Amino acid sequence: MLSRVADRIYWMSRQMERAENMARILGVASNMVLFGTKETRDQNLLAPLTITDSAERYFEKRRPVTFPALVEFLALDPDNPSSIYSCLKWARENAHAVRWQITSEMWETLNTTWLDMRRIRRADLAGGGATKFFDWVKDRSHLFRGVTYGTILRGEAFNFSRLGTFLERADNTARILDVKYHVLLPTVKDVGGALDYYQWTALLRSVSAYETYRGLYRDQIFPIKVAQLLILERRMPRSLAGCFDQITQAMERIEGHDRAAKRLASELHARLTNADIDEIFQAGLHEYLTDCLADMFELGQRIQRAYLGTA
Amino acid sequence: MGPVMERRQYDEMRAADGSVRPHFGPIADWLKETPAKRVAEKRREADLLFHRVGITFAVYGDEEGAERLIPFDTIPRILPRAEWDELARGLKQRVDALNRFLHDIYHGQEILKAGVIPPEQVLKNAGFQKEMAGVELPNRVYSNIAGIDLVRHSDGKYYVLEDNLRTPSGVSYMIENRKMMMRLFPELFARQTVLPVEHYPSLLLETLRAAAPPRTRDPVVAVLTPGQYNSAYFEHAFLAQQMGVELVEGTDLFVRDNAVYMRTTSGRQRVDVIYRRLDDAFLDPLAFRKDSMLGVPGLFAAYRAGNVSLANAVGTGVADDKSTYPYVPEMIKFYLKEEPILQNVPTWMCRNPKDLAHVLEHLPELVVKEVQGSGGYGMLVGPSSSPKEIAGFRKRLKADPANYIAQPTLSLSTCPTFVKRGVAPRHVDLRPYVLSGREVKLVPGGLTRVALKEGSLVVNSSQGGGTKDTWVVE
Numbered sequence: 001m002l003s004r005v006a007d008r009i010y011w012m013s014r015q016m017e018r019a020e021n022m023a024r025i026l027g028v029a030s031n032m033v034l035f036g037t038k039e040t041r042d043q044n045l046l047a048p049l050t051i052t053d054s055a056e057r058y059f060e061k062r063r064p065v066t067f068p069a070l071v072e073f074l075a076l077d078p079d080n081p082s083s084i085y086s087c088l089k090w091a092r093e094n095a096h097a098v099r100w101q102i103t104s105e106m107w108e109t110l111n112t113t114w115l116d117m118r119r120i121r122r123a124d125l126a127g128g129g130a131t132k133f134f135d136w137v138k139d140r141s142h143l144f145r146g147v148t149y150g151t152i153l154r155g156e157a158f159n160f161s162r163l164g165t166f167l168e169r170a171d172n173t174a175r176i177l178d179v180k181y182h183v184l185l186p187t188v189k190d191v192g193g194a195l196d197y198y199q200w201t202a203l204l205r206s207v208s209a210y211e212t213y214r215g216l217y218r219d220q221i222f223p224i225k226v227a228q229l230l231i232l233e234r235r236m237p238r239s240l241a242g243c244f245d246q247i248t249q250a251m252e253r254i255e256g257h258d259r260a261a262k263r264l265a266s267e268l269h270a271r272l273t274n275a276d277i278d279e280i281f282q283a284g285l286h287e288y289l290t291d292c293l294a295d296m297f298e299l300g301q302r303i304q305r306a307y308l309g310t311a
Numbered sequence: 312m313g314p315v316m317e318r319r320q321y322d323e324m325r326a327a328d329g330s331v332r333p334h335f336g337p338i339a340d341w342l343k344e345t346p347a348k349r350v351a352e353k354r355r356e357a358d359l360l361f362h363r364v365g366i367t368f369a370v371y372g373d374e375e376g377a378e379r380l381i382p383f384d385t386i387p388r389i390l391p392r393a394e395w396d397e398l399a400r401g402l403k404q405r406v407d408a409l410n411r412f413l414h415d416i417y418h419g420q421e422i423l424k425a426g427v428i429p430p431e432q433v434l435k436n437a438g439f440q441k442e443m444a445g446v447e448l449p450n451r452v453y454s455n456i457a458g459i460d461l462v463r464h465s466d467g468k469y470y471v472l473e474d475n476l477r478t479p480s481g482v483s484y485m486i487e488n489r490k491m492m493m494r495l496f497p498e499l500f501a502r503q504t505v506l507p508v509e510h511y512p513s514l515l516l517e518t519l520r521a522a523a524p525p526r527t528r529d530p531v532v533a534v535l536t537p538g539q540y541n542s543a544y545f546e547h548a549f550l551a552q553q554m555g556v557e558l559v560e561g562t563d564l565f566v567r568d569n570a571v572y573m574r575t576t577s578g579r580q581r582v583d584v585i586y587r588r589l590d591d592a593f594l595d596p597l598a599f600r601k602d603s604m605l606g607v608p609g610l611f612a613a614y615r616a617g618n619v620s621l622a623n624a625v626g627t628g629v630a631d632d633k634s635t636y637p638y639v640p641e642m643i644k645f646y647l648k649e650e651p652i653l654q655n656v657p658t659w660m661c662r663n664p665k666d667l668a669h670v671l672e673h674l675p676e677l678v679v680k681e682v683q684g685s686g687g688y689g690m691l692v693g694p695s696s697s698p699k700e701i702a703g704f705r706k707r708l709k710a711d712p713a714n715y716i717a718q719p720t721l722s723l724s725t726c727p728t729f730v731k732r733g734v735a736p737r738h739v740d741l742r743p744y745v746l747s748g749r750e751v752k753l754v755p756g757g758l759t760r761v762a763l764k765e766g767s768l769v770v771n772s773s774q775g776g777g778t779k780d781t782w783v784v785e
Binding site for chain 1: 539548549551552557558559560562576578
């Protein structure tokens with residue numbers, strides 16, 4: 001496969017996954033601002049900015065810390081490169097450049113999503129509109145992934161698409177867990193309190209893991225089990241271990257002579273497989289997740305160099 | 312356009328006495344019995360589908376290459392089989408002669424020696440590439456893919472309006488229009504046997520593989536595009552996908568030891584045939600325009616060495632130049648010893664003082680075109696221009712007469728077309744695509760372009776034209 005094409009496909013999938021993750025993060029935030037004191041509300045409002053590393057850009061223009069302003073910036077702002085608007089735009093741009101290497105259903109899904117996105121106005125996101133919008137973004141992402149899985153040849157295009165999707169997802173899960181953990185840490189001692197319960201529930205829901213948690217642990221929500229589920233539970237499709245199962249599979253299928261990227265991917269995979277959640281907590285969850293994020297960044301760089309032609 | 316002209320033009324559906332021509336019978340019945348509402352619904356559906364699939368084109372000069380739909384008209388343009396067969400014979404003959412002409416002028420130049428064409432017409436032409444002299448091409452084919460523009464005059468005869476021998480576009484619309492019609496109105500295809508055009512991409516692939524350097528086993532073909540902001544990008548992508556070959560941009564290719572390779576995720580891969588949708592000038596910054604960011608350094612040297620084939624060949628522009636066009640009937644007689652089957656439109660060459668005088672005198676009646684122009688840009692349609700526009704054009708013409716040719720204003724035939732108020736006749740042309748590999752082939756049909764504005768004769772999509780499906784029926 002042409003390096004330029006692989007690059008587009010990889011980023012097309014990353015952008016779509018990023019749009020979905022942003023919708024998930026905002027969806028939870030929209031819920032959380034209904035609870036708690038002013039302080040916890042503000043913390044919850046700031047969390048999406050921290051998770052997506054965009055606080056600095058947000059406050060550059062002296063935007064107020066309100067939910068509508070936040071949504072405008074993270075969902076609709078064409079000048080914010082990680083807004084849902086920008087992600088859907090770039091996913092479609094990338095698809096446009098390689099539409100002959102993907103199936104027409106994949107292209108049509110991304111193209112229709114973008115055409116619909118362009119018609120969405122600020123007023124559409126007022127009140128209950130926001131939740132509807134976030135659900136729509138998730139639906140479009142599910143549809144795109146499903147269409148991809150259901151239509152494309154199991155070749156390099158598929159491999160690079162999967163790689164992009166799961167690297168982005170792993171990155172996002174690590175960030176959500178890290179940031180939410182910071183917000184939640186002071187309240188760990190109040191386990192069982194009403195607010196706390198909603199906070200943890202929201203975190204789980206943001207990665208579609210609430211029902212799974214209930215089903216697997218049949219227990220109240222403990223931080224260490226949440227971490228276990230989102231980091232090490234490989235049956236959980238948004239956990240780091242689950243994502244790395246997919247990443248290493250895709251890497252193994254990719255033809256090519258690179259060693260550096262493939263080696264790092266399987267090292268990370270092995271580390272997740274052999275890890276123990278108690279040890280992670282003893283050494284510090286934040287430190288652990290920081291290392292994970294750095295390793296994933298390095299993996300992304302190596303993939304870029306080995307296959308995608310760093311132009 | 313006055314009412315006098317209206318009465319004179321040829322209508323594809325109705326004969327002069329108002330009766331429906333037999334091959335249009337089923338469509339005429341269908342138009343009569345189908346409620347306008349249903350047709351309008353279907354048209355909206357078509358628009359939606361085209362948009363979703365992304366069959367759009369970029370318009371030059373529009374803000375940042377904005378994408379637009381080419382309007383699609385759902386009433387097909389129909390040709391009876393016998394008429395098509397005769398056209399096809401004429402097209403093959405013409406393209407054969409043009410390819411022989413190109414081989415000749417880059418080799419023995421017999422046609423110039425025989426005095427059939429003035430040497431300066433060829434040798435001083437901007438499209439003539441001196442570097443192509445003596446280069447041997449597989450099957451001696453220069454224009455592997457040709458698009459010949461035809462119009463039907465009020466006498467009912469077809470005339471060749473121009474030859475497109477460089478990078479003719481529009482064939483994807485021919486195929487997509489057919490798909491759309493079959494999807495929207497399957498019942499119409501039950502009423503009449505419409506000859507298929509959908510195998511065009513496989514004929515194209517066969518043609519391109521036949522153009523591979525001799526002794527290449529299992530040649531690798533790629534389509535070279537200027538990129539996604541090009542107005543015909545959709546088509547480049549579509550054809551690559553339909554043929555199952557790579558769509559490459561200049562930066563995907565590189566030349567090593569006079570051979571061309573693609574950059575891939577698993578290393579380099581050799582390329583044997585490039586279907587390039589890029590003008591000569593942009594192909595190779597080392598050989599042509601130095602500022603070209605779209606081309607591949609060293610490509611032309613690899614090509615001249617015979618290590619890679621380009622389709623179409625470099626240097627075909629000299630043969631489809633509008634000032635070369637008047638000589639095509641002579642080429643047919645000279646190379647094939649045959650009478651031309653398809654007629655040329657009478658043409659005045661403004662570089663001849665006598666012709667220029669005639670043109671300046673009759674400007675309001677004539678169509679004047681730039682010799683290297685395309686896409687309907689830089690032309691004057693006398694009868695539909697204001698005195699001010701004509702005066703402006705007169706100045707440009709006088710300043711550089713050699714840059715222009717003039718033709719009588721043909722009354723393009725009309726075909727029933729959906730307009731705001733129902734169905735009305737609109738002017739159409741026809742562009743069939745001729746493929747030359749080891750032999751000359753074409754699919755039964757082509758692209759029918761329609762001028763949607765009442766009375767307009769300009770069918771180009773960039774100037775408000777639309778397209779129709781073109782049916783050759785048994």
